[in-house]
Amino acid sequence: MTELPVTEAELQALVDGRLSTDRAKAIDAWLLDHPAEAQRISSYRSQRDALRAALDPVLEEPLPLALDLRVNERPNFPRHDIRQMLVAACAAALVFVGGAGGWTLRSWTAPPSVGTAALAREGIASYSVYASDHARPVELAADHRHALDGWFSERLSRPVSAPNLDPAGLHLIGGRLIATEHGPAGLYLYRNGAGETVALYVRPMDVDKTDRMTPREKDGVRGWTWADDGMGFGVFGAAPGNYLHDAANLVRRQFSPA
Amino acid sequence: MRPPPEMIEQVQPMIPSLRRYARGLLRDAEDADDLVQDVFERVLGRWHLRQAGSLRPWIFSILHNLAMDRLRQRARRGSAATLESVPESQLAVSASQEGQVEQRDILGLVQSMPEEHRSILLLIGVEELSYAEAAEVLRVPQGTVMSRLSRARERLRRMVEEGASAEGRPSLRIVS
Numbered sequence: 001m002t003e004l005p006v007t008e009a010e011l012q013a014l015v016d017g018r019l020s021t022d023r024a025k026a027i028d029a030w031l032l033d034h035p036a037e038a039q040r041i042s043s044y045r046s047q048r049d050a051l052r053a054a055l056d057p058v059l060e061e062p063l064p065l066a067l068d069l070r071v072n073e074r075p076n077f078p079r080h081d082i083r084q085m086l087v088a089a090c091a092a093a094l095v096f097v098g099g100a101g102g103w104t105l106r107s108w109t110a111p112p113s114v115g116t117a118a119l120a121r122e123g124i125a126s127y128s129v130y131a132s133d134h135a136r137p138v139e140l141a142a143d144h145r146h147a148l149d150g151w152f153s154e155r156l157s158r159p160v161s162a163p164n165l166d167p168a169g170l171h172l173i174g175g176r177l178i179a180t181e182h183g184p185a186g187l188y189l190y191r192n193g194a195g196e197t198v199a200l201y202v203r204p205m206d207v208d209k210t211d212r213m214t215p216r217e218k219d220g221v222r223g224w225t226w227a228d229d230g231m232g233f234g235v236f237g238a239a240p241g242n243y244l245h246d247a248a249n250l251v252r253r254q255f256s257p258a
Numbered sequence: 259m260r261p262p263p264e265m266i267e268q269v270q271p272m273i274p275s276l277r278r279y280a281r282g283l284l285r286d287a288e289d290a291d292d293l294v295q296d297v298f299e300r301v302l303g304r305w306h307l308r309q310a311g312s313l314r315p316w317i318f319s320i321l322h323n324l325a326m327d328r329l330r331q332r333a334r335r336g337s338a339a340t341l342e343s344v345p346e347s348q349l350a351v352s353a354s355q356e357g358q359v360e361q362r363d364i365l366g367l368v369q370s371m372p373e374e375h376r377s378i379l380l381l382i383g384v385e386e387l388s389y390a391e392a393a394e395v396l397r398v399p400q401g402t403v404m405s406r407l408s409r410a411r412e413r414l415r416r417m418v419e420e421g422a423s424a425e426g427r428p429s430l431r432i433v434s
Contacts, residue, residue: 018389040415055282
């Protein structure tokens with residue numbers, strides 16, 4: 001049989017599984033008579049496999065919020081430099097703020113001690129302290145749900161009730177009242193089948209009475225904040241951002257005025 | 259400027275693979291993710307310049323070029339992280355198990371290779387780009403892709419063998 005000479009490019013393509021079946025078979029047969037080459041090819045295959053095995057775990061890592069294009073409704077790309085320019089230009093720009101673009105500038109210029117940025121800090125701190133408290137994460141457990149809702153509604157001067165997060169696999173374990181510089185806040189804690197805890201944090205807002213959903217992250221705790229009609233909300237946890245986003249959407253729908 | 263829905267739809271599925279290539283090139287996880295963010299910025303700015311049908315090589319070429327810029331900056335600053343100076347937490351794989359030590363070592367070995375060898379091993383072996391796509395990403399003829407691939411694999415093989423014969427941790431001396 002007349003065989004075409006085996007080329008180095010073909011040997012590489014064999015490693016990569018990119019030869020036609022016939023040619024691959026022919027070269028496999030050729031390798032039987034060329035043990036040194038066969039060993040070389042086998043070594044290339046194992047280095048490729050080792051490299052894949054070392055890097056493939058990256059694919060399984062949860063996507064950081066900053067790298068999730070779907071959550072980047074707010075432009076995440078223009079970072080510090082552009083942000084600073086915008087803040088600097090803000091006084092002039094304020095005249096034009098309003099409509100669709102308003103939130104962008106406002107969320108960048110509102111001082112971090114107020115608004116949903118402050119709410120995010122409080123909520124993340126509360127999550128960190130209470131979600132990890134195995135002895136007593138909540139003050140009132142879920143079997144006192146009505147008392148809990150009533151207590152929050154009274155202290156927050158708003159009708160508040162624990163939303164149903166079953167679609168996200170989260171069940172209420174209870175809640176507690178939190179003291180903040182901006183008055184009382186309510187913390188509901190939920191847990192899923194995997195044992196992950198998710199916090200819903202609510203309080204009335206003086207600043208950012210209405211604010212779009214914004215991703216937050218600090219010290220390994222992720223979440224989302226928003227505000228509707230003077231009430232601020234935050235959903236926080238250590239679970240992947242997409243999961244928390246789903247939970248946040250569930251909460252938001254249930255709190256939206258009918 | 260926010261990403262157009264079309265960009266989200268087409269680029270989002272590539273993000274894990276972009277992160278993986280960035281990690282393979284830069285090693286440092288934070289640096290790599292930061293790089294991917296730069297890629298988004300660039301892709302967003304040039305979205306109107308993309309050509310139909312070849313989005314993946316186009317985006318990989320943007321990533322590749324930005325990564326090369328970063329590596330050059332590192333080199334200029336003299337801050338190139340050597341394997342020993344990279345904190346354990348920044349290594350892609352922990353060394354808690356024996357099998358994983360090997361995986362970590364291969365990253366260390368590849369990291370010590372010249373950039374053109376590292377990138378070809380990653381693009382073809384890990385990201386599974388076609389030879390033609392890799393040629394597009396690296397802006398070289400396809401023949402160059404093949405010869406580089408061949409040289410890179412052979413070099414890595416010799417490094418691994420030399421490491422194995424030296425006992426214990428693979429030596430990171432570069433065999434030329």
